[in-house]
Amino acid sequence: MALNLEQKKAIVAEVAEVAGSAFSAVAAEYRGLTVEEMTQLRKEARNNGVYLRVIKNTLARRALEGTEFECLSDGLTGPLVLAFSQEDPGAAGRVIKDFAKEHENLKVTMLAIGGQRLDASQLDVLAKMPTYDQAISMLMSVMKAPITKLAQTLNEVPGKLVRTVAAIRDAKDAA
Structure with missing residues (x-):
């Protein structure tokens, strides 16, 4: 189904808005996945706060212009x-790592975080990053350690x- 110019502009604007506020991006080749598998991937992405979009590469290049994910444009x-x-x-x-474990047809091609494009092999590093709550708890334990040690020493x-x-x-x- 061909898209008219207005529909293309709307898609580019939507993806550009999401890319402008996103923390990281992952691009993966989905060739060989069935419709049911793609639906399952979309559902998992939605449940985990991930915006997932299949978009033509030319439209994606336009949408990524001016965002920190512009570095992905060459690999699209x-x-x-x-x-x-x-x-x-x-x-x-x-989300992509967990889904790719079960479906070998999903192959990560590149990812980006903080304006830097990373190789697909760096997916584990990105996937192991702590969530907001985990990061806060790690920070609080680091902040609490000196006070605890001081209290133990004084006691x-x-x-x-x-x-x-x-x-x-x-x-x-005894004496």
């Missing part, structure tokens, strides 16, 4: 699905005194 060849992380940087990587002084007095008492009782 063949039938690609673009996944943009909306909620946390690793979401698109996790050790009276504890050592009590143990010393108890040892002297036991020595006098």
Whole structure:
């Protein structure tokens, strides 16, 4: 089904808006996937806060202009699905990685984060990035560690005194 100019402009504007607010992007070749498998991928993406779109490469190049994902433009060849992380940087990587484990027809071709294009082999790095809640808990544990150590150190002084007095008492009782 051919798209008219207005429909193409609407698609480009939609993808450009999503790309402007996304944290990371993954491009994967979907050749060989069935309609049911693509529907399943879209459902998983929606549930994880990932915007997934199959778009013509020329329209994708126009949509990515002026965004931090413009670095992907050179590699847009063949039938690609673009996944943009909306909620946390690793979401698109996790969705695509998990789906590709079960479906070998989905092949990651490239990914980008922070304006840098990464090789497909870096998908594990992107997928292992912590979510917002995980990052906050890691930060809080790092911030809490010095205070905990200080409290333990301050508590050790009276504890050592009590143990010393108890040892002297036991020595006098034994004598």
